[in-house]
Amino acid sequence: MASELGEPDFRALFEAAPGLYLVLDPELRIVAASEAYLRATMTRREEIMGRGIFDVFPDNPSDPEASGVTNLSASLDRVRKKRVADTMAVQKYDISRPEEEGGGFEERYWSPKNTPVLDEAGELAYTIHRVEDVTEFVRLTKRSAGKEAEIFLRGQELQRLNKELERASQAKNEFLSRMSHELRTPLAAIMGFSELLTLADLDEKRHEWATTIQKAGRHLLQLVDEVLDISRIEAGELPLSVEPVEIRSLLDDAIELMQPLADGRDVTIHPPEITQRSGFVRADSQRLKQVVINLLSNAVKYNREGGDVRISVAPEGSDRMRIAVTDTGHGIEPGAMERLFTPFERLDVGGEVQGTGLGLALSRSLVEAMDGALEVESEPGAGSTFSVVLGRGEPVAVAAAAEEERELVAERTYDSERRLLYIEDTVANLRLVGEILESRPSVKLLPAGMGRLGLELAAEHQPDLILLDLHLPDVDGEQVLSELRSDERTRDIPVVILSADATDRSRGPLLENGARAYLTKPIGVRDLLEVVDRHLAG
Numbered sequence: 001m002a003s004e005l006g007e008p009d010f011r012a013l014f015e016a017a018p019g020l021y022l023v024l025d026p027e028l029r030i031v032a033a034s035e036a037y038l039r040a041t042m043t044r045r046e047e048i049m050g051r052g053i054f055d056v057f058p059d060n061p062s063d064p065e066a067s068g069v070t071n072l073s074a075s076l077d078r079v080r081k082k083r084v085a086d087t088m089a090v091q092k093y094d095i096s097r098p099e100e101e102g103g104g105f106e107e108r109y110w111s112p113k114n115t116p117v118l119d120e121a122g123e124l125a126y127t128i129h130r131v132e133d134v135t136e137f138v139r140l141t142k143r144s145a146g147k148e149a150e151i152f153l154r155g156q157e158l159q160r161l162n163k164e165l166e167r168a169s170q171a172k173n174e175f176l177s178r179m180s181h182e183l184r185t186p187l188a189a190i191m192g193f194s195e196l197l198t199l200a201d202l203d204e205k206r207h208e209w210a211t212t213i214q215k216a217g218r219h220l221l222q223l224v225d226e227v228l229d230i231s232r233i234e235a236g237e238l239p240l241s242v243e244p245v246e247i248r249s250l251l252d253d254a255i256e257l258m259q260p261l262a263d264g265r266d267v268t269i270h271p272p273e274i275t276q277r278s279g280f281v282r283a284d285s286q287r288l289k290q291v292v293i294n295l296l297s298n299a300v301k302y303n304r305e306g307g308d309v310r311i312s313v314a315p316e317g318s319d320r321m322r323i324a325v326t327d328t329g330h331g332i333e334p335g336a337m338e339r340l341f342t343p344f345e346r347l348d349v350g351g352e353v354q355g356t357g358l359g360l361a362l363s364r365s366l367v368e369a370m371d372g373a374l375e376v377e378s379e380p381g382a383g384s385t386f387s388v389v390l391g392r393g394e395p396v397a398v399a400a401a402a403e404e405e406r407e408l409v410a411e412r413t414y415d416s417e418r419r420l421l422y423i424e425d426t427v428a429n430l431r432l433v434g435e436i437l438e439s440r441p442s443v444k445l446l447p448a449g450m451g452r453l454g455l456e457l458a459a460e461h462q463p464d465l466i467l468l469d470l471h472l473p474d475v476d477g478e479q480v481l482s483e484l485r486s487d488e489r490t491r492d493i494p495v496v497i498l499s500a501d502a503t504d505r506s507r508g509p510l511l512e513n514g515a516r517a518y519l520t521k522p523i524g525v526r527d528l529l530e531v532v533d534r535h536l537a538g
Contacts, residue, residue, distance in 0.1 A: 020110075022129040028053050028076060031126070040108075040133060041095055053129070060094035060105045068093045075114050079127055085115040087162070089155035090134060109138040122239075122508050183224050184500035185471075188521035189428035191217040195525050196435055221522065240284040240369055244393030247279040247313055247323065248272070250289050255311075258296040266306045269296065272313040279313055280393035281321045283370045288388070291363040291374070292323065295386045298359065299327035302384075316389050324387040332378040340376065413442040418536045419463035421446040423454030423480065424498070425473050429521075433467070436525055443536065451475035455483055458490045465535045466490075468515075470499040478510065485514045494535045498523065 014021065014032060020040050023032035030048050038045060041057065048056045054073070059066035068091050075086045091112060094105035110131040117126040194217060197210035255269050262269050281288070299309040307328040316322040332340070341364045364374040367388055378384035420443050424430050430447045437443050446463060448454035451472040458466060466484070470477035477497065484490045497510055500521040507518045517531060 020131045020133065022053065024053060024076070024127045024129060026080070026124050026126075028127075030056065037131075042098055042101070042106075057093075057096075062105075063094060066092075066094065072112065072114075075112070076127060076129075079114045079116050080124055083116050083118060083122070083124060085113060088112045088114070089159050090138065107135070108133065109135045182500075184221070184521050185426055185429070187217055187221055187224070188500060188523065189426070189432055191221070191522040192429075192432040192436070192525065196432075199525070217522070240287060242282055242284055242370055244280045245283045245285045245288060247281060247321070250285065251292065251311060251313075251323075254289055254292040254296055257293060258300060261297065262300045262309070265300055265303065267300050267303050268308050269300075270308060270310040272311045279321065281323075281390040282393040283372070283390050284366075287366045287370065288390075291366055291388060292325070294359045294363050295325040295388075298386070299325050299329070299384075303327045303329040315392070319392050320389055321392050322387050322389050324385050326383060326385040328383045331380040331382050332376070332384055333380055341374075411439045411441070412533065413440070414536060416442070418443045418465070419446060419461055420444070420465045420467065420532065420536070421448060421454060421457055421461070421463040422467040423448045423451060423472065423477075424467070424469040425449050425471075426469075429469075433528070436528055437532070439529070440532065443532070451477070451480045454480060455487075455490075458484060458493065459487060462489060463493060465532065466493055466495045467498055468495050470497060478513075481510060481513055481515060496531055496535065 011032065014023075015035055017034045018036055019034060020037040021032075021034040022030055022037055025031050029050055029052055031050070033045060033048065038048075043056070054069050057069075059069045071088060071091055075088050078086045088111070091110055093108045093110055095108050097104050097106050111134050112129065112131045115128045115130070116124050117128060119125040191214060194210050194214040198207065198214060200210075202210065251271060255271055258269065296309065296311075303309060309328075310326045312322075312324045312326070314322050314324075340360050360374075367374045367390070370390060372388060372390040375387045375389065376384060377387075418440075420437070422430060422433050422445060424433075424447070427449075430449070434445050434447070437445055446457050446461060448457050451474050454466075454468070457463075468477050468480060472480070477499075481495055481497075484493065484495060494516045495514065497515045497518045498521060499518065510518060516535065519527070519531065
């Protein structure tokens with residue numbers, strides 16, 4: 001049961017599994033089946049492969065109340081639409097008996113569950129149809145008066161509860177999406193204008209004011225993101241891109257971000273002694289940096305004035321790496337260790353109670369989602385060490401361009417005038433983009449505060465690039481994009497989505513419908529100019 005390379009033969013393992021399993025493609029054709037399923041349905045593999053599940057297993061035509069096909073079809077439709085598993089109530093099925101065994105139908109009771117398997121793009125690749133045979137249990141309960149009705153009522157009640165949970169989950173997702181938009185929209189303006197101020201020629205005092213505004217905006221954005229991320233993890237909807245990540249450059253970025261905080265408390269951050277840039281872990285780069293920044297922030301905040309924070313990187317066995325952050329702070333009482341990772345639980349560390357209690361809870365969830373572990377060691381009065389243990393990654397080539405920071409803010413002109421249409425109903429954000437584009441004097445900005453007005457301007461002026469906000473007062477951004485792509489006058493104009501919704505639930509469909517990029521507000525000055533230059537420089 002192994003290939004020539006010594007890897008497991010997963011098809012053979014699946015077919016030998018003791019459970020009753022089918023694998024269906026998106027068209028509901030059978031592409032794999034366990035031997036147990038074949039035995040239970042009295043079928044042969046060569047007879048069912050490649051055929052539709054309802055062609056192979058139809059309802060009993062002599063039973064006018066048969067509902068197995070209808071119920072299973074509805075469940076599979078829910079899986080295809082929602083990309084989440086669907087558990088069905090106990091179903092009655094009549095299994096067709098082969099002619100050589102007397103023909104007719106054999107009554108069975110199954111408890112099915114249908115689970116999606118998604119590809120790298122998040123699209124449905126397969127559906128696993130698993131059933132548990134509860135026939136004997138049902139038959140036994142039928143022998144007692146009223147048991148059949150009780151089973152039916154319980155099934156109905158479970159279905160009702162499942163529907164209520166689905167509605168509650170949908171309402172929660174919609175609330176998070178709306179709150180993400182409502183909070184990030186003003187933050188986009190605050191952080192954008194404050195960044196422009198820090199780049200302006202200000203005296204020292206006013207530059208300090210602008211920097212303080214920017215820091216406060218970043219802190220508020222971090223709180224918004226933490227609440228959203230916790231909710232998305234609980235719902236199993238947080239996307240991760242796990243790949244080899246070079247540790248040293250990631251740590252350099254995190255230390256640079258935390259250095260002002262450390263300087264303010266006279267705390268020294270000691271980077272790890274990695275002589276070559278060859279240490280790699282398997283992780284999501286942005287999420288791992290988020291975790292490291294959180295650990296460094298805590299280590300600095302809860303350290304003594306003039307203390308030290310040391311970062312170490314070392315192998316953990318043959319296939320793991322440990323990244324440890326050690327401080328010289330007050331330490332943590334043994335009984336408080338597990339409370340560290342409870343959301344909204346704030347501890348008194350050295351007479352200080354700071355933060356929201358979300359950072360460490362989120363960090364542990366993120367690390368575990370990357371198949372790692374977040375560990376802590378501490379003694380009262382002797383400091384603490386927080387360690388991230390992740391799988392070791394294979395070294396990858398680092399492009400030279402990635403090592404050099406591009407100076408995007410400098411003034412740049414194009415060989416001819418470029419027109420940029422920005423469809424956005426928030427005046428502050430329209431003004432912000434206008435201010436940013438002053439460094440691109442050959443770019444003419446066409447502002448549109450309504451979706452319909454944006455469509456008219458796009459058809460009339462045929463701009464070189466369209467920036468499109470998703471939440472508009474008259475028509476939503478998805479419809480605007482669809483109409484842009486259906487109009488031959490605007491079909492080929494590149495469209496970049498700017499959305500304050502950090503839940504990203506619409507990212508995939510929008511990119512499939514023709515959007516060139518999807519950026520989440522607040523967007524930095526350099527990031528926005530990079531996108532503009534990339535699409536206008538041609």
